[in-house]
Amino acid sequence: MLLAIDVGNTRIKGAVFENDTILEQFIFLKKDFKKNIENILKKFQSVAFLTVASVGSLDKNDFLGFGERLKVHFISHEDSFPFINLYETPKTLGMDRMVLAAGAVLQFPEQNRLVIDAGTCITYDFVDENDNYLGGAISPGLRLRYEALHNFTARLPLLELDSPKSIIGNSTSQSIHSGVVNGAINEIDGFINDYKQHYSKFTIILTGGDAEFLAKRLKNTIFANSNFLLESLSHLFQYKIKND
Ligand SMILES: Nc1ncnc2c1ncn2[C@@H]1O[C@H](COP(=O)(O)OP(=O)(O)OP(=O)(O)O)[C@@H](O)[C@H]1O
Ligand SMILES: CC(C)(CO)[C@@H](O)C(=O)NCCC(=O)O
Ligand SMILES: [K+]
Structure with a gap:
């Protein structure tokens, strides 16, 4: 059994895998x-x-004790990944984005893929059909947008995520x-439509804490999989074992 851990910007997520199946999250x-x-290791003695x-903010040293x-494998930029990294600054590319790109290649072979991760940040990552990782975009996530509006103004309250009643906000909170x-929905649909100008066909994967909330509101029909990063960790782990 494998325990996969995703240390995000806000929260830590983990899943216990038996082959490709998540037993618990x-x-x-x-x-x-x-x-x-x-506690997880106590419950799942076969990990x-x-x-x-x-x-x-956790690094390799924080996990040495479990060795x-x-x-223990702490994924680093020195690992081999199943794509050609064409990012101009590969050493600064976020590990979550690298794992998502790897998962896209391993789960959706021989096709163009756009991975959208709606978490603390919304990230866009594109890997073409020849497995070239090209890059993408980083923008603020939903919670971050609410917090930024509150923190950088005098009068805007901090609101919890909620569906707007209309495109035209008729009160401060509705606005x-x-x-x-x-804004985020139009951004995501806009990015997808821009990519369509350059690539006639690509597979879209939407993941992250806000994936489900966003998926049903997008004009483009896309399938949300909130567990895509954790699943990609499991696939990348198996890729590593095969290639070691
Ligand atoms: N309990 C929660 N705490 C924080 N965000 C939550 C929570 N429940 C839902 N969310 C939503 O999830 C989004 C954050 O996504 P996610 O949990 O994937 O972020 P994260 O843990 O920081 O991971 P990452 O850094 O990989 O994006 C927020 O925009 C928020 O709307
Ligand atoms: C963009 C985030 C914060 C998203 O989690 C992360 O992938 C990161 O810290 N990236 C480093 C910068 C980059 O990916 O180019
Ligand atoms: K993210």
């Missing part, structure tokens, strides 16, 4: 990550491997919801 905060992982991808009872939600 977890979400926890950084402050008690060690205790949480200990023999731990794989970690981090864009957050006594598990084989904020329309700006954040309709």
